[in-house]
Amino acid sequence: MNFHSTPDTLTKLTQMGDATLFEPAGDAPQAEQKSGRYQSHSLAECITNVQTPLGAKPILKTMLTTACERNCYYCPFRAGRAKTNRVTIRPGDMAMAFDKLQRAGRVDGLFLSSGIIKGGVTTQDKLIDTVEIVRLKYGYRGYVHLKVMPGSEYDQLYRAMQLSDRVSVNLEAPTQARLDALAPKKDFEAELLRILQMAAQIRRNHPHERLARTVTQFVVGAVGDTDIELLSLTNNLHRQLGLQRAYFSAFHPIADTPLENVEAASDLRQHRLYQSSFLLRDYGWEVEDLPFNGSGNLPTRVDPKVAWAEEHLTHAPIDLTTADRLHLLRVPGIGPKSADAILRARRLGHLHDLSDLRKLGLANPGRAAPYILIGGRSPLVQQRLF
Numbered sequence: 485m486n487f488h489s490t491p492d493t494l495t496k497l498t499q500m501g502d503a504t505l506f507e508p509a510g511d512a513p514q515a516e517q518k519s520g521r522y523q524s525h526s527l528a529e530c531i532t533n534v535q536t537p538l539g540a541k542p543i544l545k546t547m548l549t550t551a552c553e554r555n556c557y558y559c560p561f562r563a564g565r566a567k568t569n570r571v572t573i574r575p576g577d578m579a580m581a582f583d584k585l586q587r588a589g590r591v592d593g594l595f596l597s598s599g600i601i602k603g604g605v606t607t608q609d610k611l612i613d614t615v616e617i618v619r620l621k622y623g624y625r626g627y628v629h630l631k632v633m634p635g636s637e638y639d640q641l642y643r644a645m646q647l648s649d650r651v652s653v654n655l656e657a658p659t660q661a662r663l664d665a666l667a668p669k670k671d672f673e674a675e676l677l678r679i680l681q682m683a684a685q686i687r688r689n690h691p692h693e694r695l696a697r698t699v700t701q702f703v704v705g706a707v708g709d710t711d712i713e714l715l716s717l718t719n720n721l722h723r724q725l726g727l728q729r730a731y732f733s734a735f736h737p738i739a740d741t742p743l744e745n746v747e748a749a750s751d752l753r754q755h756r757l758y759q760s761s762f763l764l765r766d767y768g769w770e771v772e773d774l775p776f777n778g779s780g781n782l783p784t785r786v787d788p789k790v791a792w793a794e795e796h797l798t799h800a801p802i803d804l805t806t807a808d809r810l811h812l813l814r815v816p817g818i819g820p821k822s823a824d825a826i827l828r829a830r831r832l833g834h835l836h837d838l839s840d841l842r843k844l845g846l847a848n849p850g851r852a853a854p855y856i857l858i859g860g861r862s863p864l865v866q867q868r869l870f
Contacts, residue, residue, distance in 0.1 A: 493581040497546060498527045499571045503561075504545040508701065508731045509595035509629045509650075510534030514755065531591055536627045536649070543593035543627070544582055548573055548610055552599030556656075556667035557742040558706055558735060561599045567740045572601075575610050579617035586624060593627035594618065604633035604675070608640045615647045630696070634675035641679060642686050648696040650728070653679040655700045658713040665707035684725040697728035704757065705749025706735035710780035711757060716771050719764045729765070732757040752784045760788050766820055767813040790816045797855035805835055805859050817851035838863045 512535040534543040549572040552561045561568055573581075578596070585591045596614060600607050611630060618624045630648040632641060644651050653676055657663040660672040670676065683698045700721065702714055714732070721727035734749040760782060763769040775783060775791040782788055793816050802811050804826055812823040825844040829835045837858060841849040853863050 493573055493577040494527065494584075496571050496573050497530050497581060499569055500530065500546055500550060503530075503547050503550055504595065504597060506733045506736070507545065507595070507597060507631075508733070509543055509545055509593075510536050510541075511729075513731050514751075514758070532595075534593060534595070534627075536593065538627060541593045541627055542591050543595050543629075544585060544591040545595040546578075546597075548575070548578060548596065548598040548607075548614065549601060550599055551601055553602075554600050554667065554669050556670070558666060558703055558738065559741065560738045562741060565740050575614040576617055578614050579622065582618055583622040583624065586622075586626075593629075594624075595629040597631040598633070600633055604635035605637060605640065608633045608636040608644070612640060612643050612647065615644075619647055632679055634670055634679075636679060638682050638686070641682050642690075645683065645686060645695040645698075646693070650699055651683070651696045652699040652701060652731075654702075655680075655717075656703050657707065658702065658709055658717045662707050662709050662713070666703060680721060680725050680727065687726060698726070699729050699731060700727060701731040701733055704732050704734050704754055706743055706746055711753075711760070711782045712771070712774075712776050712780040714757060715760055715764065715774065718761055719771050722765050730761055732761075750784060753782070756782045756784055756788060763789060768810045787816065789814075793855045801855050801857050801862070803857040803860060804841075805830060805857075815852050815855050817846060817848055822846050835859075 509532065530544055530546050531542050532545050533540055536543075549570070550561050550568060551570040551572060552559070553563050555563045582591070582594055594615075596611055598607050598611055611633070615628055615630055618628070628648045629650040629652065630644050632644060632651050632653040634653070636644075636653075641651070655672070655676050656670070657666050657672070663670055663672045680698055680700065687695060700718075702709070704714065714730075718727070718730040721730070732754050734751050734754040735743075735746070736748045737744050737746050760774050763774070764771065773792060775788055775795070777783060783791055786794075793814065797814070802815055804812065804815075809823050809827060812818050812826055813820065818826070822841075822845055826835065826841075829840065829844055834840060835858060838849040838853060841852070846852065849863075856863065
């Protein structure tokens with residue numbers, strides 16, 4: 485590969501390294517996570533295999549600058565942190581470097597974020613400039629996930645949604661009080677939530693235009709946030725503002741930050757939040773259905789769907805030959821696709837035992853067996869011989 489025309493920019497990219505280590509970009513965020521540390525001085529650390537609506541792609545995940553005027557307590561790029569190597573790349577140089585990497589087959593997608601310098605509006609202009617060059621000058625039509633800076637304006641957000649496949653604004657916390665303990669210079673409603681509200685308005689104002697979907701991200705477990713706070717908010721955002729998905733990033737302490745001595749959050753807690761958010765978004769569940777404990781958190785020992793089924797279905801199993809779709813989706817091991825397959829099979833009379841469920845695509849019908857009936861009878865589960 486010949487990168488002769490952009491050596492300085494590629495050097496800067498390697499200096500940024502895994503700057504977006506805890507910034508998910510695609511549909512399988514936990515698979516994107518890497519072990520390591522920030523700014524590991526490797527171009528490979530900037531490239532992540534990401535699940536997108538168009539399949540798995542190698543994505544360039546990077547920032548326009550690691551300098552920042554904000555002092556978010558958890559962030560390695562916070563103002564005044566001496567351990568951070570401050571690197572800045574101009575929009576034209578970033579676009580050219582991406583084009584070279586894309587044409588060489590190293591990447592097929594861009595995730596672009598930035599530290600904030602001279603305010604969120606000025607920084608957002610630079611992010612938009614970069615993607616406009618990528619799209620208009622270099623003709624790239626592939627996947628772009630663009631960060632939206634706190635306080636960005638309506639016209640900036642509209643343009644970002646025109647240029648990108650996905651835009652995201654980090655709410656970071658579920659309430660202003662939690663945000664004050666995490667990022668004290670940010671205004672939850674005026675700078676962050678307002679952007680998601682504007683995105684919903686933009687979609688209403690331009691119903692026939694192809695526009696990016698919106699996502700958000702939370703930092704989990706640093707300042708006492710509870711699962712019920714996080715999931716209640718995300719559920720409202722899905723239903724009221726058309727949020728495509730929420731990302732949950734388990735807090736990991738960073739040296740030389742105010743939260744460096746706070747214990748890391750459990751990756752298993754992060755996983756349970758994802759499972760629960762999908763139940764709310766895709767399975768028709770209500771927040772009240774989730775098995776929160778007395779402290780407002782989910783049990784980590786068991787899948788939330790299994791926890792619900794153990795309490796509600798062990799003595800009142802669901803009959804797969806009569807249940808409606810919403811009740812089918814309550815059964816562990818049955819998702820939207822398999823629920824639809826069961827409904828189709830019922831119309832043809834092809835549902836008699838667990839082997840029929842396996843034929844319909846259920847990977848592990850035995851997982852559902854304790855919680856179901858088939859034609860009024862408990863299904864027979866073949867015992868393992870060894």
